[in-house]
Amino acid sequence: xxQMAFIAALFLPLAAxxxxxxxxxxEKSSVAFVxxxxxxxxxxxxxxxxxxxGFDPAQAAKASAQxxxxxxxxxxxxxxxxxxxxxxxxxxAREFPVxxxxxxxVKALGGNRxxxxxxxxxxxxxxxxxxxxxxxxxxxxxxxxxxxPIQRERYGIGEGAxxxxxxxxxxxxxxxxxTLGAAKK
Numbered sequence: 431x432x433q434m435a436f437i438a439a440l441f442l443p444l445a446a447x448x449x450x451x452x453x454x455x456x457e458k459s460s461v462a463f464v465x466x467x468x469x470x471x472x473x474x475x476x477x478x479x480x481x482x483x484g485f486d487p488a489q490a491a492k493a494s495a496q497x498x499x500x501x502x503x504x505x506x507x508x509x510x511x512x513x514x515x516x517x518x519x520x521x522x523a524r525e526f527p528v529x530x531x532x533x534x535x536v537k538a539l540g541g542n543r544x545x546x547x548x549x550x551x552x553x554x555x556x557x558x559x560x561x562x563x564x565x566x567x568x569x570x571x572x573x574x575x576x577x578x579p580i581q582r583e584r585y586g587i588g589e590g591a592x593x594x595x596x597x598x599x600x601x602x603x604x605x606x607x608x609t610l611g612a613a614k615k
Contacts, residue, residue, distance in 0.1 A: 450612070575606065582602050
């Protein structure tokens with residue numbers, strides 16, 4: 431009997447790793463970004479977002495995700511900067527309040543690393559993006575972390591005087607961390 435319990439204990443971690451994770455925990459998740467302003471790295475974050483994710487590391491090809499970010503919840507470091515980037519030349523939050531990512535496929539790269547392909551929509555423009563991410567299981571929770579490199583000019587973010595990429599660089603790294611609980615059965 432002890433031998434059976436020992437064998438079962440060996441396979442328990444494998445069974446847990448094969449679970450689907452879909453219960454997003456917003457309080458333990460984040461959507462942030464890093465950009466360069468006059469060559470100096472700056473960072474910010476979004477306070478409000480929703481995420482619908484279904485991920486089983488053993489069946490990555492069946493994974494799905496939709497992330498909606500409330501662009502007016504941006505924190506770019508100061509009240510003045512926040513007001514500016516919500517405006518028409520940047521996100522135009524009044525007309526386009528949500529930035530959205532929708533996955534189309536996920537592939538395993540090995541070593542708990544994956545790559546998600548999908549569509550990123552901001553300010554009325556939609557582009558294909560590829561985002562590498564890692565999977566880590568922390569007890570009953572899963573943590574997905576990665577980044578999506580975007581070129582802000584392709585989305586019309588930072589128009590007019592702000593289109594000068596020597597002031598604010600074109601490339602922005604959108605960094606995400608989603609903590610998920612196991613799917614309810």
